[in-house]
Amino acid sequence: MKARFHDGLTAAVHTVEVTVDGETLAFEVQGQAHRWSLGAVETERVGEAVRVAPGARGAARLVIDATEWAAATLGSDLERRSMRREMKLVIGLTAFAAAIALFVFVGMPLASGPLARHTPPDYERRMGESFEAQLGVALKPCKGALGQAALSRLGQRMESAADSPFRFRVQAVEAPMVNAFALPGGAIMVTDDLIKMAHTPDELAAVIAHEAAHVERRHVMQAVWRSLGLGLALDAVVGGGSGAGQQAVILAGSFTDLRFSRDAESEADARGQALLQALGLSSQGMAPFFERLAAKGQSQTAAEVQELLSSHPDSLRRARESRVRARPGAPAFTPAEWAAIKAVCSGQDRPLRLPRLGGKRTATLVNGSLQPASGLE
Amino acid sequence: MVVAVPLSGEGSSLRIEQRAHLPSFLGLSLKNGLLNLITLTLYRFWGKTEVRRRIWASTYVNDDPLEYTGRGVELFVGFLIALAILGLPFLLATFGAQLLGPAIAGLIVVVMYIGLMFLVGFGMFTAFRYMASRTALRGVRFHLKGRAMDYALSYFGYGWLSAITLGWFWPAAQRRLAGQLWGGLRFGDGRFRFDLEAARKVGVYGPYALGWVGLIVLYIVFAGALFGVMSPMFAAAEGGDTPPVPGLGMMVAIYLLSTAMVVAIVAAFAPYHAASLRSVAAGTSFEGVRFSLDLKAGTMVCLMLSNIFLILVSLGFLMPFVQARTLKLVINRLQTSGAVDLDAIRQSAQAGPRTGEGLADAFGISPI
Numbered sequence: 106m107k108a109r110f111h112d113g114l115t116a117a118v119h120t121v122e123v124t125v126d127g128e129t130l131a132f133e134v135q136g137q138a139h140r141w142s143l144g145a146v147e148t149e150r151v152g153e154a155v156r157v158a159p160g161a162r163g164a165a166r167l168v169i170d171a172t173e174w175a176a177a178t179l180g181s182d183l184e185r186r187s188m189r190r191e192m193k194l195v196i197g198l199t200a201f202a203a204a205i206a207l208f209v210f211v212g213m214p215l216a217s218g219p220l221a222r223h224t225p226p227d228y229e230r231r232m233g234e235s236f237e238a239q240l241g242v243a244l245k246p247c248k249g250a251l252g253q254a255a256l257s258r259l260g261q262r263m264e265s266a267a268d269s270p271f272r273f274r275v276q277a278v279e280a281p282m283v284n285a286f287a288l289p290g291g292a293i294m295v296t297d298d299l300i301k302m303a304h305t306p307d308e309l310a311a312v313i314a315h316e317a318a319h320v321e322r323r324h325v326m327q328a329v330w331r332s333l334g335l336g337l338a339l340d341a342v343v344g345g346g347s348g349a350g351q352q353a354v355i356l357a358g359s360f361t362d363l364r365f366s367r368d369a370e371s372e373a374d375a376r377g378q379a380l381l382q383a384l385g386l387s388s389q390g391m392a393p394f395f396e397r398l399a400a401k402g403q404s405q406t407a408a409e410v411q412e413l414l415s416s417h418p419d420s421l422r423r424a425r426e427s428r429v430r431a432r433p434g435a436p437a438f439t440p441a442e443w444a445a446i447k448a449v450c451s452g453q454d455r456p457l458r459l460p461r462l463g464g465k466r467t468a469t470l471v472n473g474s475l476q477p478a479s480g481l482e
Numbered sequence: 483m484v485v486a487v488p489l490s491g492e493g494s495s496l497r498i499e500q501r502a503h504l505p506s507f508l509g510l511s512l513k514n515g516l517l518n519l520i521t522l523t524l525y526r527f528w529g530k531t532e533v534r535r536r537i538w539a540s541t542y543v544n545d546d547p548l549e550y551t552g553r554g555v556e557l558f559v560g561f562l563i564a565l566a567i568l569g570l571p572f573l574l575a576t577f578g579a580q581l582l583g584p585a586i587a588g589l590i591v592v593v594m595y596i597g598l599m600f601l602v603g604f605g606m607f608t609a610f611r612y613m614a615s616r617t618a619l620r621g622v623r624f625h626l627k628g629r630a631m632d633y634a635l636s637y638f639g640y641g642w643l644s645a646i647t648l649g650w651f652w653p654a655a656q657r658r659l660a661g662q663l664w665g666g667l668r669f670g671d672g673r674f675r676f677d678l679e680a681a682r683k684v685g686v687y688g689p690y691a692l693g694w695v696g697l698i699v700l701y702i703v704f705a706g707a708l709f710g711v712m713s714p715m716f717a718a719a720e721g722g723d724t725p726p727v728p729g730l731g732m733m734v735a736i737y738l739l740s741t742a743m744v745v746a747i748v749a750a751f752a753p754y755h756a757a758s759l760r761s762v763a764a765g766t767s768f769e770g771v772r773f774s775l776d777l778k779a780g781t782m783v784c785l786m787l788s789n790i791f792l793i794l795v796s797l798g799f800l801m802p803f804v805q806a807r808t809l810k811l812v813i814n815r816l817q818t819s820g821a822v823d824l825d826a827i828r829q830s831a832q833a834g835p836r837t838g839e840g841l842a843d844a845f846g847i848s849p850i
Binding site for chain 1: 499517520521522524525528533539546547549554570573577587618619620621622625659669670824825826827828829
């Protein structure tokens with residue numbers, strides 16, 4: 106059959122007569138015989154023709170009519186060979202992708218515990234400072250000094266009961282969501298909406314104890330390590346320069362969205378209650394709080410409840426379990442402290458009425474200091 | 483037996499045609515998309531190679547099709563190298579920055595992003611060099627002269643100049659940068675040249691001003707619309723209440739607004755893109771052949787808007803189809819004058835880089 110031949114040395118075009126004999130393709134150019142093995146050639150369909158290359162690296166090309174080529178090479182497994190190659194490629198890549206997924210969802214979670222335990226506390230502390238600096242842009246601390254002081258005191262008491270190298274710094278922040286979270290290095294933040302939702306000091310103390318347990322058990326650092334694993338995998342999949350991996354790491358810090366595993370959450374519940382009990386405080390607030398979350402989730406579609414539920418999906422189970430462990434004890438805050446905490450984000454130290462105890466007004470909060478209410482007794 | 487085609491001696495004119503059968507790219511788009519899904523996008527190197535192979539094979543120069551000789555595995559290895567020398571260190575630097583405290587973290591991030599800006603130019607040059615080296619016509623390879631470092635420096639410097647001049651240097655910068663690429667291109671021992679003066683004869687600043695002013699206007703309109711959509715939240719905040727969490731309606735509205743903004747920006751700059759391509763074509767010559775591009779602003783606006791539409795409705799699946807139709811339209815508007823003796827072009831010893839464009843892939847800046 107007729108073919109156009111490019112010798113790979115110049116861009117000139119030669120017309121040649123090609124014969125296919127068994128597994129060999131033969132033609133002659135300017136008195137020189139060429140023989141290409143059909144087992145090695147590579148072909149590409151180009152319009153009505155087929156372009157044939159002698160092998161992976163040869164520059165010479167034959168261009169032959171597609172119909173003639175198909176008839177001449179009938180029975181050779183050129184087509185099947187390329188199909189097999191593609192199939193192998195797809196299988197190999199899918200396996201590779203599965204390995205990456207395994208690394209992110211199994212390997213890294215398993216390794217994150219030991220990694221977190223072996224991270225020097227000093228590193229974690231500094232990382233926490235970075236996180237706080239980034240968070241400070243979005244979350245402003247509430248301005249009620251008295252309320253913050255009361256929260257801070259509970260943090261210090263938790264710290265004394267816990268086995269941790271970190272200072273537990275509890276703080277109320279303004280954010281349009283019901284949430285509480287622990288940062289690396291001991292910072293614990295509670296949103297104003299969560300404080301609003303807590304009915305009793307016990308409930309708020311339970312939430313804070315839960316976060317304190319996350320800090321003590323270094324779940325926070327564990328989550329950070331997992332986010333690095335995810336970042337690595339993202340980089341491996343979508344490429345480093347897009348910054349997707351870095352973003353994953355940064356987001357994990359700045360979005361207050363460090364996810365804990367189900368086991369870590371249960372552990373923090375139990376340990377949080379143990380911390381409260383060690384301090385002689387009531388650990389009965391956890392169950393009602395979870396129950397209300399779960400009940401709200403069913404009866405209402407308040408976006409803020411959804412928000413907390415999405416990161417704490419099994420509230421009811423945890424409510425049940427924490428009720429079994431619950432022990433009575435002293436309230437974590439005095440009535441005055443509780444009133445200050447309730448006003449920590451809205452009052453900004455404006456005069457505020459305290460709840461009536463036994464039908465009597467007890468004190469008024471003025472400019473951050475507790476003053477006897479007029480007409481007291 | 484041999485019949486050598488007689489050499490003409492003086493050469494012939496060049497006729498460049500793109501004959502891609504577009505419907506066949508729909509099937510390829512679907513196949514690539516699905517394989518990308520199950521391989522967590524790792525198939526993309528092979529997918530991209532197949533798209534290029536088909537576009538090259540349907541681009542004819544004097545009735546001879548171009549050939550793309552690149553391989554998926556080359557792109558994959560290039561990507562792995564970029565990952566090792568770029569992705570990993572940057573990721574660890576980000577991670578490490580968190581460990582070192584806010585001040586040093588800030589410094590590290592700034593240094594890192596300056597480095598990234600520098601590497602973007604590097605990536606563009608190496609991607610172009612790779613593609614040139616994997617392109618052949620009649621068995622003769624193309625290749626790219628020049629150093630990636632020089633291009634990266636130019637890109638970096640022009641980038642700063644453009645920033646300082648609020649973008650007004652950018653059209654000149656793009657012309658010069660394109661000149662560094664096209665002027666360094668070789669087909670065998672045949673030379674491409676770039677003549678800045680010839681390129682300057684095609685004005686680009688008029689269309690650019692249109693885009694620039696359009697962008698300012700669009701930003702103002704966008705900011706106003708965004709404020710309108712989000713006003714309930716501001717009102718609540720003003721009243722001292724906790725602002726409500728943005729509802730689904732508001733999120734959709736913000737998303738739609740942003741999409742409209744992107745589309746409008748693309749449309750505003752489309753006339754400039756057309757002018758920029760015309761200018762580059764006018765500055766480019768190959769041996770005795772000069773090029774010109776008959777691409778009108780209106781055509782470009784229609785092309786880019788329809789491309790965005792296709793990509794949005796297909797969630798990116800139709801990218802190969804969009805690339806093919808774009809190249810088909812642009813290449814078929816390319817005109818040539820003058821003559822060249824193609825038969826006399828000899829293969830060059832340049833084999834090109836062994837692996838492909840990892841950096842460009844990493845930055846998502848490779849054109850096809």
